[in-house]
Amino acid sequence: MARLATAIALSGCPSAIAAEAPKRVVSMNLCTDQLAMLLAGEGQLYSVSHLAKDETGSVLAKEAASFVTNHGQAEEIFLMKPDLILSGTYTTRATVDILKRLGFRVEEFQPESSFDDIRVNIRRMGALLGREARAEELVREMDATLASVPGRQAGAPTVALYYANQFTSGRGTLAGEVVNRAGLINLGEKLGLEGTQKLSLEQLVMAKPDLIVAHNAYAAPSLAYEAQVHPAFRAALSGKNLIDIPDKYWICGAPFTAEAVKLLSDAAGRAGNK
Structure with missing residues (x-):
């Protein structure tokens, strides 16, 4: 933590509020990693969690290889100097609390339990990244896939x-x-x-x-x-x-x-x- 304290003294703290679409985004959660990868513009997303590169748990493991890896530690995130940090509501709470106290903008996402929740989080991520049009495109693609699947019939297994x-x-x-x-x-x-x-x-x-x-x-x-x-x-x-x-x-x-x-x-x- 000594390095973190020194870095704070030398660099100051980032503004808590971004005036425009963020240019250096760091995600610390597998689910926000993947939403951000799907939505972010070229060069906008800087770092994703190490879980994003694990093929057993990440659909976008290959895509994640092009981003800097983080392990959700406050010091490493601080030194990346992001203007937006993405996390889940259950992501390493100590790290999230420290980063918030340092003045970083941290946006937390609730886990989804329905497709309505997914639509909400896609659109929210799109708004945070200034990528609303891309978010609507993804929602349409998802809904088209869902519409292609037959509904429940009598005698369903x-x-x-x-x-x-x-x-x-x-x-x-x-x-x-x-x-x-x-x-x-x-x-x-x-x-x-x-x-x-x-x-x-x-x-x-x-x-x-x-x-x-x-x-x-x-x-x-x-x-x-x-x-x-x-x-x-x-x-x-x-x-x-x-x-x-x-x-x-x-x-x-x-x-x-x-x-x-x-x-x-x-x-x-x-x-x-x-």
Whole structure:
């Protein structure tokens, strides 16, 4: 922190309010990273978090390679001298508080739990970056993808979302919204679950879902995914179908979340035709 104090004394603090579209933007959160990459003008976005370059969690990992990496530390962000800092509401709180006290303009984004939330955050990001027209273009593209997916039909299959450590998504979650928009029934909602909750292997087997969506992000064995190699889990798949959709498509709410809807709908359609 000594270097930070020295830098403050030598450089002064940036204005808290930008008079025009920001020219040097730093994002510290995977979800704001990706929205900013989709929306920012040439040279406007300077740095993204290290998570943006992780292909297991970031749809835009290749694009992120062209930006400076940050690890969400106050000192490194300060020395980048941004005129706008983007973060999530749960992003390293100590760093956010320090940067705000230093006078930096920090804009925080709530996690999305619906496509309406995604539209709000796309438009807000567009306004912050002075890229409103681009934001509307992305919203139109997302809505066109959603419109291309058939709605729920009678007899729609029930889908169990099954993540690491036996977690699932219920009502009020972005993943649950994806399932609903894909025309399917979310087992989590069917069981009355709210938010992200644990779904034991016993509950999963007893519920007898038509389809199971599960993705193992690791090539090597992992305790987080031990339920997915359990004989009971394999038995639950007997005569059913396992759908593998990478988590990165619905970790963050963005235009590409509509692709998760299409991927799920298409996979369910193929499963039903077997």
